Amino acid sequence: MREPSRLRQPVLDWYSENARDLPWRRPDATPWGVLVSEIMLQQTPVARVLPIWTDWMARWPTPGHLAAQPPGEAVRHWGRLGYPRRALRLHGCAQAIEAHHGGVVPSDYATLRALPGIGDYTAAAVASFAYGGSHAVLDTNVRRVLARAVQGDEYPPNSTTAAERKLAEALIPPLGAARWAVAVMELGALVCTARAPRCADCPITAQCAWRLAGKPAYEGPARKGQTYAGTDRQCRGRLLAVLRQAHGPVPKAALDVVWHDPVQRERALDGLLADGLAEALDGDTFQLPA
DNA sequence: AAGACGTGGCG
DNA sequence: TCGCCAAGTCT
The missing domain is CATH 1.10.1670.10 (Helix-hairpin-Helix base-excision DNA repair enzymes (C-terminal))
Structure with a gap:
């Protein structure tokens, strides 16, 4: 150029x-609000983020508020935004910010980049939009x-x-x-x-x-087309939706009814457990991570 | 480094 | 209708 x-x-x-008038762009938006918006906006349209972001910021206005909650609450209030591991990572951000950064969202790229779920794009975005970085x-x-x-x-x-x-x-x-x-x-x-x-x-x-x-x-x-119907991802989504809505221990039978194929269902549930998106109370009861 | 990872709206 | 696409990250 x-x-x-x-x-x-x-x-x-x-x-x-x-320019659209988006809440995380307003003068009163906090660095935390910007960080939350950037994580939520990963692969997700603005229109779907808006209501979740608004509810989230009212509930947890600072990293400390979120860090004090069990990770399962973050997953629950993530709702149907998609890619729920982001909720876990955002919770991880809040805990790291509390534990290592005095409760203040870091302003420099390298420190942001080291937080969970924050890659090259998000680190640059938060440093720029929250702190005016270049x-x-x-x-x-x-x-x-x-x-x-x-x-x-x-x-x-x-x-x-x-x-x-x-x-x-x-x-x-x-x-x-x-x-x-x-x-x-x-x-x-x-x-x-x-x-x-x-x-x-x-x-x-x-x-x-x-x-x-x-x-x-x-x-x-050709760019990779993403299939969805019938995949493990769809199955995981179904299972997690049950746990989100339950507000308590869920018997395995309640999970069995949302996916027909037992092999795929077991694999998906194991995946959720491995990812920390769900936990087993005993062999037959499950819930969001406490 | 290719593939996994959710969800729903639009052309 | 159905594939494409949406402020990516992690392994």
Whole structure:
């Protein structure tokens, strides 16, 4: 990018006019609120996160509040957000923050990155959005916008490459890195979408390499389609739903009725136990982890 | 390093 | 209808 500002300024101006009013973006949002939102937003649409986040923050307004609860309560109030191991990891974050960081969400990337469930993206996002840090924030939205606008490809590579990271870092403005990061993400989420991009509403359509090339179809390897019906994942979801709603010990018979195949059912239950999402009181009774 | 890991809405 | 996709992380 010879002139990063050719890309940045229009996106920043667009964001000023089109940013959604999300609670974790408001001035009164705490670093804890930002961290909670980022974990919840992993692979999960904003609309589904909103009500869970609101309930969660009212219930546990600080890491200390959550850390004082058994992990099963985090899993219970995670509801049907999906990927419930995130609830366990968020609980782990709260405990680590209490035990090792004085109850304060860390502000530097490396410390955040060491917390459970916090990878490259989330560490960069929390450091940027909660503390105004300057990092390359590479999520699926940003990767797609850069793939199109700069590389001229419809989609980014299947996994993040060094080239993508280098490009993202080159685009970080000297001032206002966090606002730039959230602005590109928002553009990817609202306009430069995966399926049917709204190029007519795009602030950088004039300089978008992909559009200028005539929107050539994606050529890379097919992205892995995720099946769900009939999988262990679906089975685990059914079993965990029973435990979540139970508010107490659940006899095995109550789990047996939600999945027909006993082999798969046993495997899924063992998986939940191994993951710490459930625990056995005895051989025949189960509950969320206390 | 490919695959596991939830769930539901949309085109 | 049904496959694709959503602010990824971990092993």
